[in-house]
Amino acid sequence: MADYITLNNGNRIPQVALGTSRISHEKLEVTIKRALEMGYRHLDTAFLYGNEAAIGKALQEHLESTTLSRQEVLITTKLYPNFMKGSAVGPALDESLRRLRLNYVDLFLIHVPCALKEMDTYPEKVTQSREFMSVDLRETWKAMEETVYMGKARSIGVSNFNTKQLDYICEVARIQPTVNQVEAHARFPQKKLHEFCKSRNIQLQAFGPLGSPCFTGSTEINRVQSSDNLVEHPVIMDIAEKYKRTPGQILLRNLVQRGMAVVPKSENPERMKENLQIFSFSLSDADMNKIDELDNGVRRFVFLWYKDHPEYPFDDVC
Template identity: 45%
Template sequence: MNTVFRLFSLVLLASLPKGYAMDNLKLSSGYNIPSVGLGTSSIKPYDLENAIINALENGYKHIDTAFTYHNEEAIGKVLKKWFAKGGARENLFITSKLPSQGNRPESVEKYLKQSLKDLGLDYVDMYLIHTPFGLKEGVNNSPKEVNGIEIFENVNHNALWKEMEKQVKNGYAKSIGLSNFNQSQIDNVYKNAEIKPSNLQVEIHAYLPQKQLRQFCKKHNIVVTAYAPLGSHNSRTYLHKSTGKDLPALIDLPIIKDLAQKYKKSPSQILLRHTVQDDLVVIPKSSNSDRQKLNIDLFDFKLTAEDVKKIDNLDKGEKGRVFDFLKFYKGLENNPQYPFVEQS
């Protein structure tokens, strides 16, 4: 059954249009990470099963999740069905993340094992430290729960990283990395690491390209994954209404629409191509099968240098940032491990 299913999958993929070929990037750990993955952080619970099934059927190999998203058990149920139909574990790349309330050495393996149990897996392909700051055990990302409460813990990043390295040595994670860390925090971990971080996941889009951080990562052979690669306009509206960070949706900008018409692609494809063209990974979120297909159909065209520059000029610096965490955690801007303290 497995052999027949795999042969069918190969034939199916071979019959897809050229753009559906999934490019990969080489990690310093020696493994490949698919350049396009499915982000799952805000997919509604009632849409999640169909979203994962659609993604797998549409050729996605990379699924990004986290303990904090509270969806790993649901994803695990879909993966179990996929494997039962003959899908091969080694053909998938699954990313999960250590939650902020697990940012202490003795908690790393506990949270990873819980994620593995929920996902129904023996290992994850990438395990990231979700944030550089730590929360007390039991705190989640509900603003109502944490307002007025002393919620933060000091995190020893190097001691935490040693435990992350143990997860690789124990076979629970193929590769390890960081998320939402700033350059100095990454540099500190990198200089003291035995197993170097091979991936950094941060917010990156045309309004917030973070070029200096990307150059630093390239120099240190750290692959960068861009979350919110389309600008996450709905989240911006919710988090930053009337804060001076209001900006129009990227996909509605005339320059993006003009480029979409020129290349005969959708606005989202133009924005995603702009990111992957610079050797970044993107993890756009969608539960819609047709949009998922568009989001991986990025490899049969290339933006000219002139058009890349047009999109580069949309850079808004820190005004472009959507996810600064300040709405969720009272007083976080005063925490010494807040990653954006110089910009806040």
């Protein structure tokens, strides 16, 4: 069972969530049910992933066939960048709730700070337009706050935001962001952004915490900058041998020991189980320092699709 982190609004989230991006639809329902049986209590999805309906079906069937309650399972979903205009945010969440078969989500995030041309339909197969749209992030955030007042989101936050964008919305926010979900791993540990978020009491949550070794970057939006495989790095493998753990467990333990929440994605039953088993040991300061030395400042996910967008978040250092 995952340990929990308390957010700045008093709500708690499990420190380990199951990432569901890029899990095939044929395997997704089985994977979700298996994860819940293993003890996962936080599922991470997004409208962009095109899998909310499958997750909703699997979750409903599992809850109806077990003693597990809805209140015990936390669900995160994210706002599609084509619905960032203030008037579109609430209806977009309503559509996600319909697909998820839920009355509320536990965490609702702005997926990226880059708005795209608004859609008037909700496609089942998600494809993004390349046409940028200018939307004030404060307008989007105000509409996000309304989802909390309406009882449709327990907590709200952002994803892929830099420090300037966080400051911009925090200056006027009635409800402060609880989470910033970003790429973070041993090669790109996000130290400056992490310190900034801690100073604002915003929880940093890491996607790609293992360095996404299996992701080739076949889509333009997620084209990778590096093919480095952290799981097979000699330093990580040596530390794993020392602690009699897997390299993946060492990489996850490093991040949670730094105070991050993590969203590892896997459909392999053994790895899924291992990813939860990181709370019964600690890394020494010396080993944490060895992992620190792997930082090369290279992010894998560069989101080239948005490179010319005025809100492209990765031109700044953090």
